[in-house]
Amino acid sequence: NAGVTQTPKFQVLKTGQSMTLQCAQDMNHEYMSWYRQDPGMGLRLIHYSVGAGITDQGEVPNGYNVSRSTTEDFPLRLLSAAPSQTSVYFCASRLAVSYNEQFFGPGTRLTVL
Amino acid sequence: SQELEQSPQSLIVQEGKNLTINCTSSKTLYGLYWYKQKYGEGLIFLMMLQKGGEEKSHEKITAKLDEKKQQSSLHITASQPSHAGIYLCGADRDQTGANNLFFGTGTRLTVIP
Numbered sequence: 001n002a003g004v005t006q007t008p009k010f011q012v013l014k015t016g017q018s019m020t021l022q023c024a025q026d027m028n029h030e031y032m033s034w035y036r037q038d039p040g041m042g043l044r045l046i047h048y049s050v051g052a053g054i055t056d057q058g059e060v061p062n063g064y065n066v067s068r069s070t071t072e073d074f075p076l077r078l079l080s081a082a083p084s085q086t087s088v089y090f091c092a093s094r095l096a097v098s099y100n101e102q103f104f105g106p107g108t109r110l111t112v113l
Numbered sequence: 114s115q116e117l118e119q120s121p122q123s124l125i126v127q128e129g130k131n132l133t134i135n136c137t138s139s140k141t142l143y144g145l146y147w148y149k150q151k152y153g154e155g156l157i158f159l160m161m162l163q164k165g166g167e168e169k170s171h172e173k174i175t176a177k178l179d180e181k182k183q184q185s186s187l188h189i190t191a192s193q194p195s196h197a198g199i200y201l202c203g204a205d206r207d208q209t210g211a212n213n214l215f216f217g218t219g220t221r222l223t224v225i226p
């Protein structure tokens with residue numbers, strides 16, 4: 001199994017540009033989540049999904065959109081990039097059963113100029 | 114809302130020394146997860162604790178959850194340079210233990226050879 005994969009690994013955008021961060025998992029996990037990691041602030045939840053066709057907002061959803069058309073894929077869209085969105089983004093997935101490990105992708109380092 | 118506080122924020126130790134990282138919650142912890150993150154990489158799962166008083170060990174790392182289930186500690190014995198990284202505690206948002214996790218701000222560990 002590849003686990004949770006993310007592309008790209010690095011990205012530089014100009015303010016106002018849009019882009020999609022890709023995330024895929026091959027473990028048939030129901031739960032998928034997007035986090036951002038900023039210095040001194042830990043991981044903060046952006047959006048999450050409990051299954052195909054179902055998404056919901058996390059703690060910091062503004063400026064981001066998600067969709068979940070398949071169990072495997074959970075892309076994160078930045079509609080109009082802002083410097084405040086400079087961060088490291090992690091995708092995660094988990095089985096919808098009690099008390100089990102949440103698996104993380106390798107991360108995407110995004111810089112918005 | 115529930116928060117996780119980690120202490121210390123950063124730690125520098127000489128190789129071979131023991132160290133402890135703490136994770137404290139204002140409310141009862143349903144599931145407590147320890148992850149390690151190497152610089153610039155994704156999160157690696159270490160251990161999960163669920164029951165009050167529970168203790169788990171893996172190689173030279175021991176994690177404990179106190180009886181009241183509001184504090185966890187991570188203890189490393191005879192630290193090595195390979196232990197360097199950021200240690201994050203995460204917790205389940207509810208009793209189902211089957212939702213996404215929320216995280217503390219992390220502890221940055223440096224081990225000097």
